[in-house]
Amino acid sequence: MNAHQEQPYDGEGAQVIPLDAARRDGAGPGPLERGIASGLAFLRRRLAGEYKVDEFGFDPEFNATVLLPLARALYEHWFRVELSGLGNVPAGGGALIVANHSGTLPIDGIMLSVALHDHAGRHVRLLGADLVYQVPLLGHLARKAGHTLACQADASRLLGKGELVGVFPEGFKGVGKPFADRYKLQRFGRGGFVETALRARVPIVPCAIVGAEEIYPKIADLRPLARLLGLPYFPVTPTFPLLGPAGLVPLPSKWMIQFGEPMTLDEYEPEDADDPMTVFELTDHIRENVQQMLYDTLLRRGPAFF
Template identity: 45%
Template sequence: MTPDPPQLPAPPEHRAYLPAVEPERQITDWGRSERVEGALDKTLYEFLYHYWFRVSVEGIEHVPAAGGALLVSNHAGALPPDAAMIAKAIKTEHPRPRPLHLTVEHFFKGYPGLSMLVQKLGGVPAHPANVHRLLDDEEQLVLVFPEGRKGTEKLYKDRYRLRRFGRGGFVESAMRARAPIVPVAVVGAEEAMPVFGQIRPLQKLTGLIYFPITPTFPWLGLLGGVAYLPAKFSIRFLEPIPTDQWGDAPWDDKGLVQTVAEEVRACIQEELYDMLANRKSVWLG
C-alpha cells in the first residue's frame, strides 16, 4: 500500500485564505455556540428587546439564580419571538444572568440550515431524556412551550386563549429532576406577528408545519425586526411551583401529573387575562 503523501504547508500567498484559529470559541455538548449566540444577541436581539418590542419585565426574581428550573410559557405568533425575548430578559434583568435552553420540535431536523442555527442558539430536541439531563445533571434553565405547534397555529381571533398543555410531559420531567416549575406569561407576541388564516395546500407543498396568512412575511423575522409589528412586550415570571413535595415517585401518578399541568396552564391563563385587562394599548403598553 502506498503511504499518503505528507501534508505540505500552504504557500505564503494562500495563507490569508486559511480559517483563523479561534481559541476563545466555545461550543457546548449540545452544539450551543457562544460566538454565534453572542453575535445575534448584540445585534438583532438587542434591537428587538430595547427598541422594537420595548420589553417590560416583572417577577424576574422568581427565576432561580442556581440549580435546574423548568420555565413554562404561552406561545403564539406566525414566527414567535417570545423564546428569544424571555432569554434576553433573563440575561438583561436578572442579577445573576444564566443561559436558557429551549426545547424544539423535531420538525427543525428537516431544514439543515435552520436546525443548525437553532442548535447553536440553545435549541435542544424536545425529549424527556434531554430535559432531565439539563435539569438534573447539568442544573440548567430549560424553557418549554406545552402548547407546541397548536399555539403557533392559533388564529388572531383566538389570541391569548391557551391551548391544552399536552399530556403533562413537562410536569413529569420536572418531577423526576426535583426541579421547580416557573410559569411565564407573555403578552405582545400575538400582535407582533398575528395569524389570520392557514393555507393548507401550500403547507403540504412546502412541507412546513403550517403556512400562515400574516401581515408580514414571517421568514424575514430571522433577518430583522422589521418583519414584526412593533407590539409592546410584557413578560411576567410567576412564583415557582416546587415539585419535590409529592413523595418519592409522583410521576407515576398520571392523575397528579395532569392536575399539576392544568394548574400551571390555569395560572398562566389567569395572568394573561390580568395583563390584558391592564394594558391600555397594544403598541404602547
C-alpha cells in the first residue's frame, strides 16, 4: 500500500491497521497476550509429550514455568530475601550446599532453590526425607523440581554429574524444633553428607538461612496426633490450628541467606570417608561454621518483621 492508497476501515468505521504495521508502530501483543500465548504453547508441549525429564524425574520446563514463579512471589514480595556470599557458590561442577533447617514446614528449601536458580544460575538438587516422597502429590512435585531422596547413592550420582546438591543435616530435628530453640542447630546426623563429599571429591559450601524460624513459631507439639498420622510432629503455632487453613499462611518475616567460603577437601583421600574420626571432625567443624554464620546473619538482619 503506497501513501496515496486509503487505509481500510471495518464495518464500524474504525481504521484497520495491518498486523505488520501495528508491530512496527509498537502496537504489537502486550504482556497479557504474550503470557497467554506462552501458556498455550506450554500446554501444547505437555499434551504432545514434547518435554524431557532426567533419571530423577527433574522436569526443567515445568519447574521454570509452574513451580518457580509461585515460589518467587513469596521470595521477592513476602519474605523479601536478601543474599550474601553468592560468589562462594561454584559457577559449575559438583558441590554440596550444607544449610540449617527450620520453620515447621520446609519452606526454607524452596527459598534456597529460588535464590540459587535466579541469582547463581544453578539448579540445586535438594535431598529430602522419605516422608516427602510418601505423600503422592508432594513427592511428585518435589521430583519435578529436581529433588530426590536423602541417600548417598542418589547424592553421589548427582555430584558425579556435576550437579549442585543441597542437604539439611538436621532433618526433622531442625525443621520441627520449638520456637524457644530458634537458631540453635540440632545434631548433624552421622555425617553421611561428609562421606559423600569425600568420595565425590567436591567442595562443601556452608549456608545459613535466617527468617524461616519466625514463619510458623512452634509453641507446642500434639504428639499423640502426630503418631496417629504417622508424622514426626504435629505443630501448634499462634495461628494453627486455631485459625484453620488460614493458619497455614506463613508470617512475613524478613529473610537473609548467607553462603560461606567453600571447604575444599583436596587434602583428603576418598578412603578417608571410611574413617569415623575424620568424618566426625569434619561434620563438627561444618556445624560450628554454620552456627557462627547464623549468629552473624541474625545480628545483621535485626528485627524479624521489618
